[in-house]
Amino acid sequence: xxxxxxxxxxxxxxxxEMGKDESVVVYGEDVGFEGGVFRATKxxxxxxxxxxxxxxxxAESSIVGSGIGMAINGLRPVVEIQFSGFMFPGYNQIVxxxxxxxxxxxxxxxxxxxxxxxxGGGVRALEHHSESLEVLxxxxxxxxxxxxSTPYDAKGLLLAAIRDPDPVIFLEPKRIYRAFKQEVPExxxxxxIGKAKVVKSGSDLTVVTWGAMVRDTQKAIEIVxxxxxxxxxxxxxxxxxxxxxxxxxxxxxxxxxxxxxxxxSSYGPGAELISIINEKAFLHLEAPPTRVAPPDxxxxxxxxxHHYLPDVNHIAVAxxxxxxx
Amino acid sequence: MFxxxxxxxxxxxxxxxxxxxxIVKPEWMPNLSNEEIIEMYxxxxxxxxxxxxxxxxxxxxxxxxxxxxxxxxxxxxGSGFAIKQTDWVxxxxxxLGVWLRKKAPLYNIxxxxxxxxxxxxxxxxxxxxxxxxPIASQLQHATGLAYASKYRNEPDVTLGYVGDxxxxxxxxxxxxxxxxxxxxxxxxxxxxxxFAISTRRAVQTKVKTIAExxxxxxxxxxxxxxxxxxxxxxxxxxAVDQARNGGGPTLIEAYTYRLGAHTTADDPTVYRDQEEVExxxxxxxxxxxxxxxxxxxxxDEEKEEALRKEKSxxxxxxxxxxxxxxxxxxxxxxxxxYADKTSIQKEQYYKLKxxxxxxx
Ligand SMILES: Cc1ncc(C[n+]2csc(CCOP(=O)(O)OP(=O)(O)O)c2C)c(N)n1
Numbered sequence: 300x301x302x303x304x305x306x307x308x309x310x311x312x313x314x315x316e317m318g319k320d321e322s323v324v325v326y327g328e329d330v331g332f333e334g335g336v337f338r339a340t341k342x343x344x345x346x347x348x349x350x351x352x353x354x355x356x357x358a359e360s361s362i363v364g365s366g367i368g369m370a371i372n373g374l375r376p377v378v379e380i381q382f383s384g385f386m387f388p389g390y391n392q393i394v395x396x397x398x399x400x401x402x403x404x405x406x407x408x409x410x411x412x413x414x415x416x417x418x419g420g421g422v423r424a425l426e427h428h429s430e431s432l433e434v435l436x437x438x439x440x441x442x443x444x445x446x447x448s449t450p451y452d453a454k455g456l457l458l459a460a461i462r463d464p465d466p467v468i469f470l471e472p473k474r475i476y477r478a479f480k481q482e483v484p485e486x487x488x489x490x491x492i493g494k495a496k497v498v499k500s501g502s503d504l505t506v507v508t509w510g511a512m513v514r515d516t517q518k519a520i521e522i523v524x525x526x527x528x529x530x531x532x533x534x535x536x537x538x539x540x541x542x543x544x545x546x547x548x549x550x551x552x553x554x555x556x557x558x559x560x561x562x563x564s565s566y567g568p569g570a571e572l573i574s575i576i577n578e579k580a581f582l583h584l585e586a587p588p589t590r591v592a593p594p595d596x597x598x599x600x601x602x603x604x605h606h607y608l609p610d611v612n613h614i615a616v617a618x619x620x621x622x623x624x
Numbered sequence: 625m626f627x628x629x630x631x632x633x634x635x636x637x638x639x640x641x642x643x644x645x646x647i648v649k650p651e652w653m654p655n656l657s658n659e660e661i662i663e664m665y666x667x668x669x670x671x672x673x674x675x676x677x678x679x680x681x682x683x684x685x686x687x688x689x690x691x692x693x694x695x696x697x698x699x700x701x702g703s704g705f706a707i708k709q710t711d712w713v714x715x716x717x718x719x720l721g722v723w724l725r726k727k728a729p730l731y732n733i734x735x736x737x738x739x740x741x742x743x744x745x746x747x748x749x750x751x752x753x754x755x756x757x758p759i760a761s762q763l764q765h766a767t768g769l770a771y772a773s774k775y776r777n778e779p780d781v782t783l784g785y786v787g788d789x790x791x792x793x794x795x796x797x798x799x800x801x802x803x804x805x806x807x808x809x810x811x812x813x814x815x816x817x818x819f820a821i822s823t824r825r826a827v828q829t830k831v832k833t834i835a836e837x838x839x840x841x842x843x844x845x846x847x848x849x850x851x852x853x854x855x856x857x858x859x860x861x862x863a864v865d866q867a868r869n870g871g872g873p874t875l876i877e878a879y880t881y882r883l884g885a886h887t888t889a890d891d892p893t894v895y896r897d898q899e900e901v902e903x904x905x906x907x908x909x910x911x912x913x914x915x916x917x918x919x920x921x922x923x924d925e926e927k928e929e930a931l932r933k934e935k936s937x938x939x940x941x942x943x944x945x946x947x948x949x950x951x952x953x954x955x956x957x958x959x960x961x962y963a964d965k966t967s968i969q970k971e972q973y974y975k976l977k978x979x980x981x982x983x984x
Contacts, residue, residue, distance in 0.1 A: 328820070328821070328823065329820075329821045329822045329823055332822060332823075332895055333821070333822035333894055333895050336821065336889075336890075354822075354823045354827050356792040356827070356828055356829075357759060357789040357790065357792040357793060357820050357823065357828060358792045358793050358794065360794055361792070384758075385758060385759075387758070388758075388793060388794060388795070423688050423739065424688075424689060425688075425689055425717075425757055426741075426755070426757050427757050427758060428757075564968075564972065565968060594958070594969060594972035594973065594976060595961070595966070595968060595969050595972060596957050596958055596961050596969070597961060599741065599952065599956075599957045600736075600739045600740060600741050601688050601739030602738065602739040602740045602951070602952045603739075603740065603741075603952035603956060603957045604739075606952070606954050606957045606976065607957070612979075612983060613979055616979060616982075
């Protein structure tokens with residue numbers, strides 16, 4: 300058992316799977332020699348050689364497109380996009396090919412690849428380094444979208460993603476890359492894709508969130524629970540496909556629902572969750588399902604970023620409103 | 625003079641002044657007055673001082689991430705001096721020398737790197753598109769700017785800047801192809817500083833020179849000693865004049881070196897030796913021009929000291945203004961998403977405002 304932070308858990312998972320499965324290859328911008336700008340692939344080139352771990356050319360379309368070819372031809376590429384805000388040159392390949400190859404070839408060709416990307420705000424960065432774009436992938440049939448919120452989950456989900464028969468977009472909440480450590484078993488284990496985690500059970504309200512917002516939401520819950528409430532917290536973990544069962548069962552029990560996310564509000568992931576609740580748990584509701592999300596704006600540069608991300612207080616206010624409705 | 629006879633695969637880059645400040649190709653020496661040469665020098669020194677000061681502020685936690693231009697001053701200032709104030713520039717994020725040449729207020733530049741997008745609201749006459757972080761994407765805009773100038777029979781030329789890493793992106797190739805097919809008045813400048821973060825130039829492309837990529841698009845390509853400000857100026861000037869006169873685009877490779885870190889978030893000791901940096905320090909573009917000016921008798925240490933003092937004071941006082949600038953208001957983050965706020969945004973705005981006031 301090692302005690303690791305989230306980024307170390309990712310390195311460890313990559314190392315583990317490379318050691319086990321020779322078809323796993325890892326590449327992306329600055330991924331090889333340097334080990335990536337966040338050091339997620341640190342030491343892997345030294346250990347597994349340049350054939351299996353290498354610096355790509357600076358071209359996201361190439362990173363994704365070549366990965367598709369490798370995956371079709373028997374490899375298991377795990378590629379890194381340096382920041383999710385820079386995936387757009389590769390988005391064409393993701394949407395028009397990675398997501399569609401299975402369907403297009405009626406199952407003859409498949410794309411078992413993982414596309415890792417650090418995402419999310421709160422790190423006081425330059426433009427395009429802070430976005431939460433999970434819906435741009437979740438909206439595309441054929442893609443799976445996974446977001447870990449703890450080191451333990453990061454390993455289990457990444458191993459599951461690499462072994463998955465379909466393309467998985469693996470979004471890493473960079474704000475909590477080094478925020479805390481946790482025990483991560485050295486052994487093999489996976490966390491099923493498509494399965495949410497009940498972080499804490501409760502009876503008065505269901506709160507769903509993921510990624511870096513799990514910790515902020517936990518803090519808000521602690522504050523509000525002191526006021527005499529009992530709240531259930533669900534870490535969605537997989538954005539697509541959504542674990543409808545866990546969420547709906549919880550709402551049927553509590554009758555109240557809040558979703559917290561970092562992506563902008565309009566057409567965000569919260570809209571999808573509330574739609575599901577509307578369809579599957581309407582008669583159990585005691586308050587309007589509510590989302591806590593940033594406004595419909597471009598993530599501001601650091602000096603204005605506090606206007607964007609919902610903070611603990613903002614979340615707490617929303618929880619109270621729904622509880623007292 | 626340069627563009628026609630030059631063979632981009634020759635690996636013989638254009639150099640007019642050697643690292644000791646000697647003019648090795650007098651026949652190519654551009655026709656610059658002493659005042660102009662001094663102005664170029666002052667702009668390079670200003671750029672260097674701004675970088676050094678920002679790095680110092682960054683270490684003190686007063687500024688966040690910054691991409692210094694250390695070592696690339698001649699590539700930027702030399703090419704920047706070859707265009708007119710009315711010409712357009714589409715650059716990436718490491719072109720401070722060009723911003724200075726185009727009279728961008730230092731306050732704006734510093735405010736932007738301080739973390740406030742208001743800094744990119746430049747005076748209109750600067751004519752540089754805002755900092756573009758997605759690598760090579762700005763070159764596509766450069767072609768459109770130039771197409772529009774040509775469309776209206778306006779004489780303006782557009783310079784597009786990109787790094788060596790950026791030449792791997794599809795956008796780079798598409799932009800060059802568009803410019804050549806449409807014979808737009810563009811000049812593309814690749815600042816080959818040998819690195820894309822940790823990735824060496826040799827990893828990006830197998831060609832001997834980046835300049836030779838131009839051949840595939842049917843335009844002249846030319847490799848220039850990017851640390852020689854006279855060569856950068858002379859070659860860019862010829863390419864700009866050609867573009868202005870309807871002769872179409874050119875690709876210029878400025879062969880230079882990034883003396884500093886990629887950004888303040890980067891640690892170059894992970895991927896390069898200090899010896900390599902030392903070698904390039906000997907070719908420093910600012911020292912080189914200074915040696916020339918001293919020999920030509922148009923510069924002395926007294927002037928040098930006065931210049932450095934003056935520029936340092938300017939940076940200090942402008943940065944003080946930046947640090948005392950108004951905090952970013954809630955309105956400001958909504959104001960420029962659309963021409964008018966949407967009804968949903970208005971609702972979001974009032975809700976957030978109430979929430980923030982409640983806390984205060
Ligand atoms: C499309 C895109 N992908 C990745 C990045 C992250 N990134 C920022 S700078 C950089 C390297 C750029 O190298 P180069 O083009 O040589 O310019 P330099 O930084 O050396 O000036 C990378 C990969 C980005 N900004 N945009």
